[in-house]
Amino acid sequence: MGKTLFDKVWDAHIVTRIPEGPDVLYIDKHFIHEVTSPQAFDGLRKRGLQVARPHKTLATADHNVPTKDQHLPIREALSRHQVETLTKNCKEFGVELYGLGHPLQGIVHVIGPELGITQPGMTIVCGDSHTSTHGAFGSVAFGIGTSEVEQVLATQCILQNRPKTMRIEINGQLGKGVVAKDIILYIISRISTSGGTGYFVEYAGTAIEGLSMEARMTICNMSIEMGARGGMIAPDETTFQYVKGRPYAPKGEAFERAVAYWKSLRSDPDATYDKVLTFDAADIEPMVTYGTTPGMGIKISQPIPQIEELASASARASIEKSLSYMVLQPGQPLKGKQIDYVFIGSCTNARMEDLRQVAQLVRGKKKAPNVTVWVIPGSKQVEKQAIAEGLDKIFREAGFEFRGPGCSACLGMNEDKIPTGAYCISTSNRNFEGRQGPGARTFLASPLTAAAAAITGRISDIREWVETHSNVSL
Amino acid sequence: MEDVDTDQIIPARFLKATTREGFGDNLFRDWRYRQGDEPNPDFVLNNPAYSGQILVAGKNFGCGSSREHAAWAIYDYGFRVVVSSFFADIFKNNALNNGLLPLTVSEGFLQQLFERIQAQPDTRIEVDLEQQTLRVLDSPLQTTFDINPFKKMCLINGYDNIDYLLSLKAEIEAYEQKAITF
Numbered sequence: 174m175g176k177t178l179f180d181k182v183w184d185a186h187i188v189t190r191i192p193e194g195p196d197v198l199y200i201d202k203h204f205i206h207e208v209t210s211p212q213a214f215d216g217l218r219k220r221g222l223q224v225a226r227p228h229k230t231l232a233t234a235d236h237n238v239p240t241k242d243q244h245l246p247i248r249e250a251l252s253r254h255q256v257e258t259l260t261k262n263c264k265e266f267g268v269e270l271y272g273l274g275h276p277l278q279g280i281v282h283v284i285g286p287e288l289g290i291t292q293p294g295m296t297i298v299c300g301d302s303h304t305s306t307h308g309a310f311g312s313v314a315f316g317i318g319t320s321e322v323e324q325v326l327a328t329q330c331i332l333q334n335r336p337k338t339m340r341i342e343i344n345g346q347l348g349k350g351v352v353a354k355d356i357i358l359y360i361i362s363r364i365s366t367s368g369g370t371g372y373f374v375e376y377a378g379t380a381i382e383g384l385s386m387e388a389r390m391t392i393c394n395m396s397i398e399m400g401a402r403g404g405m406i407a408p409d410e411t412t413f414q415y416v417k418g419r420p421y422a423p424k425g426e427a428f429e430r431a432v433a434y435w436k437s438l439r440s441d442p443d444a445t446y447d448k449v450l451t452f453d454a455a456d457i458e459p460m461v462t463y464g465t466t467p468g469m470g471i472k473i474s475q476p477i478p479q480i481e482e483l484a485s486a487s488a489r490a491s492i493e494k495s496l497s498y499m500v501l502q503p504g505q506p507l508k509g510k511q512i513d514y515v516f517i518g519s520c521t522n523a524r525m526e527d528l529r530q531v532a533q534l535v536r537g538k539k540k541a542p543n544v545t546v547w548v549i550p551g552s553k554q555v556e557k558q559a560i561a562e563g564l565d566k567i568f569r570e571a572g573f574e575f576r577g578p579g580c581s582a583c584l585g586m587n588e589d590k591i592p593t594g595a596y597c598i599s600t601s602n603r604n605f606e607g608r609q610g611p612g613a614r615t616f617l618a619s620p621l622t623a624a625a626a627a628i629t630g631r632i633s634d635i636r637e638w639v640e641t642h643s644n645v646s647l
Numbered sequence: 648m649e650d651v652d653t654d655q656i657i658p659a660r661f662l663k664a665t666t667r668e669g670f671g672d673n674l675f676r677d678w679r680y681r682q683g684d685e686p687n688p689d690f691v692l693n694n695p696a697y698s699g700q701i702l703v704a705g706k707n708f709g710c711g712s713s714r715e716h717a718a719w720a721i722y723d724y725g726f727r728v729v730v731s732s733f734f735a736d737i738f739k740n741n742a743l744n745n746g747l748l749p750l751t752v753s754e755g756f757l758q759q760l761f762e763r764i765q766a767q768p769d770t771r772i773e774v775d776l777e778q779q780t781l782r783v784l785d786s787p788l789q790t791t792f793d794i795n796p797f798k799k800m801c802l803i804n805g806y807d808n809i810d811y812l813l814s815l816k817a818e819i820e821a822y823e824q825k826a827i828t829f
Contacts (some may be wrong), residue, residue: 188822189815194797197815199822209714211665236662251663260664294827302713302737318715318741320808328812330819334795336736366650367707370736382738402736423829431829465711466650487758488706491649584659584712593682603710605654607677620734 174205175340175441178407179373182313182438186296188330197334201295201312203230203325204281205268207237207259209300209378213323214262223510226329227267231290234259234272236586240549240576243483266326277625279552279578282306282520287417287554288616292407293435298325302419303520303602305396308405309389310412310437311634315403316570323370336402337371337447340440342378346456349647350635352530353388354522354600354619356380357395362470369401372448375440376406380454386415387526407439413584417420426441459635461507461598465592466604473634476506498606499614507632511543512616513625515573516609517550519583522620524598525558528638531624532564535571536646541630546573547589549581573627585610598626621647651704652711653738657720659712670678670716671723678716696768701728709738709749718742718794723744728774730781744808750774750781756790776803 188197205213210232217224224230237252247253256273258548263270271277277284282303285291290582291307297314298304300322302610307314317331324331341360361368374396381389389406396404413432415423423431458472469492471477477496480503496503517523528550540546548568550556556578559565568575582589583601585608591597593612600623604615616632625633639647661673666739678690698759702721708731709717718741726749732754734742742749752760763783764770771784775798782789799807812819 180707185827189818191797194795196817197812199819199826208662212667212715215666216809222809222813236659255663255665276773300713302711304713316713316737318713318718318737320715320741320744324809324812327809328819330812330815332812333809364712367733367735370707370710370733397711397737400692400735427829434827434829445808463818466652468650485651491705494648584654586659586662603652603654603711605652605660607653611660611677611682 174445175443176445177440177446178375178405178438179310179313179338182294182296182311183335185294186313191551195334196636197330198296198333199330200298200325201229202285202290202297204285204297204299204304205230205232205322206281206321207234207255209319210322211255211258212319213326214266215239216323217326218546219268220327222327224266224268224326225334228269229329230258230326232259232263232268232270232272233278233281233284235274235578236584238273238579239587240579240581240589243577247273252405266488275555279554280520280523280580281554282390282394283524283551286310286386287552288471289416289422292416292422292431294438298331302397303394304570305401305403306390306394306520308393308396308403309386310416311405311408311435313403313405316397339369339374339376339401339448339450340446342374342449342451343380343454345380347380347454347457349456350459350621350639352619352621353391355457355460355514357556358462358467358470358617359457360452361399363452363469364467364641365400366398366466367400368392369396369399373607374404375446376404378451381406382409382614386411388584390504390524392419394468396447399506408435416637419544423494432637438637459619459622461622461632462604462615463490463501463507465498465604466495467604467617467638469495469604471507473508473622473632476504480504496567507616508634510632511596511630512598512626512632513544513643514591515544515546516549516582516591516597516599516601517620517623517624518551518553518581519601520580521602523549523555527553527600527620528555528559528564529562530620532567532622533534534566534624535573535628538571538628540572540627543630544625544627546571547582548573548575549589550578552578577643582609585613591615598632649705650707650710653709653714653717654711656709656717656743657714662716667719667752670720671725674720674724679707700726701730701774702726702774703757703763703764704729704731705735706731706754708734713737713741714808715741715745718745718747723745730760745801746802748774748776748802750792752781752790752792759788
């Protein structure tokens with residue numbers, strides 16, 4: 174019987190199998206950051222252990238770092254302590270750190286791919302659920318808890334139950350103004366925030382094959398928002414071209430050997446999955462969420478659903494609580510809804526393509542007076558490139574704040590919090606209650622939809638907006 | 648409530664500690680307290696009628712962030728078992744790695760449990776991990792539950808995953824010899 178892409182990568186990393194238990198899986202690359210690693214290093218110390226393979230772990234500081242005045246000491250004492258603890262731990266255990274101020278620092282899921290560390294066929298873990306991002310390269314990448322971070326530091330292996338496999342196929346032509354973020358919000362709205370739980374997803378189909386690497390990363394990034402352990406896409410010429418020449422990528426003949434192997438990382442024609450879902454790309458519109466889970470998303474042209482349409486009493490109770498938190502009504506359209514903040518950033522949508530899309534739309538325009546707009550690049554490298562292309566100037570002229578890299582208002586661990594009661598249209602991945610700050614109300618959307626909202630001050634249908642702004646095209 | 652995410656269990660702004668202790672104080676922080684430090688009397692943990700070591704929760708509990716702090720907070724608060732009809736994967740692993748039992752029951756049983764607890768807040772529940780049974784005392788309500796045999800053995804005996812992995816040193820080195828490199 175044929176193997177899926179997932180089976181091939183997983184099986185190639187099994188050290189041993191425990192009967193009636195998990196597999197012992199070898200990890201090729203381990204990313205760590207300041208929030209979920211300190212207790213793991215403490216554990217090593219208590220056991221008198223070293224990091225087993227220090228060169229297979231890379232650290233960065235991203236969750237807690239300020240996005241303003243990054244050259245100054247972190248003002249908030251607890252954040253500063255956590256970042257300093259990471260620095261101290263990396264030094265003590267011999268782990269490479271791209272910390273605050275380092276030219277390669279950035280959000281962990283942005284720097285891995287941009288440095289060519291993330292490669293097809295790898296197993297990659299990090300104490301962060303959006304580790305699924307790296308699956309865009311055809312790697313098995315998933316988020317883990319701190320006890321598991323300690324396992325990997327101590328042994329370069331992890332105990333893990335083999336998940337089931339799911340294939341999600343998107344075929345056909347995407348409509349104008351529909352981008353990767355819309356695809357993934359659409360999928361989650363269809364299968365719910367728990368529809369992928371227990372599965373590892375492979376995204377396939379003509380609409381996926383046509384996407385750039387950065388777009389693929391956006392899709393795989395949000396696999397966890399449907400509960401999936403990870404998401405992956407078979408590597409192809411787009412992948413190889415992206416990896417080629419990056420600092421950590423294999424060079425010369427080694428690269429050719431790598432590509433020859435990477436080409437074998439495709440699901441066999443007779444491979445079977447535990448579940449297969451198929452969607453038509455033409456059915457996808459620009460998407461926006463109305464509630465407090467990423468699954469509560471609608472097409473921009475549609476109203477918020479009626480509560481009676483939902484099956485179970487507990488699902489109705491959840492949505493009522495959500496709408497009450499968001500101060501929205503069933504049946505209400507979101508188009509035209511006034512917003513207060515726009516956040517363009519996060520490991521979902523803070524790469525060059527995202528910033529270029531936003532810049533293209535807002536060039537020569539001014540933000541609406543009622544909104545505050547933050548553009549937070551995913552990494553120092555993205556920041557540098559954006560400046561080289563003059564995007565920072567376009568943003569500043571539009572009245573946006575263009576700041577230093579970090580996770581920022583995606584989870585509001587640093588100072589970048591959306592105030593209580595404010596509405597924020599956000600390119601990040603979670604609209605949970607209080608996620609962007611206590612009492613903050615989040616609408617998840619694509620960078621295009623966020624850019625339009627920044628200019629109009631309202632949730633807008635990017636397709637209609639572009640028609641009235643003939644100097645840009647989608 | 649369905650889809651209780653880890654940002655509700657422990658909001659990100661309380662993740663700044665570098666030790667495992669003390670997270671229970673901020674368990675469900677933004678539901679437990681109104682603005683400032685005033686306890687919200689409508690929230691179940693603030694109602695003295697409901698207390699115990701077993702947390703009963705709606706479907707898809709623990710979704711979202713991989714923060715193990717969520718499991719630490721629930722354990723630190725005093726819970727030893729979470730009962731739901733469905734758990735998010737990472738939360739489930741994190742719970743098991745911290746001696747907190749994520750106990751999955753059917754949706755129908757969960758609803759019966761909710762009804763019973765609402766009607767009788769002093770309902771007592773007994774969980775037997777060895778026998779894999781959950782029993783509501785003074786009631787016919789009971790069920791069995793599944794658990795991975797390896798995880799069960801680890802929980803009961805307090806086995807440590809890292810000690811186990813360290814014992815595989817030779818196998819790990821043998822794997823590295825044959826692993827694909829370029």
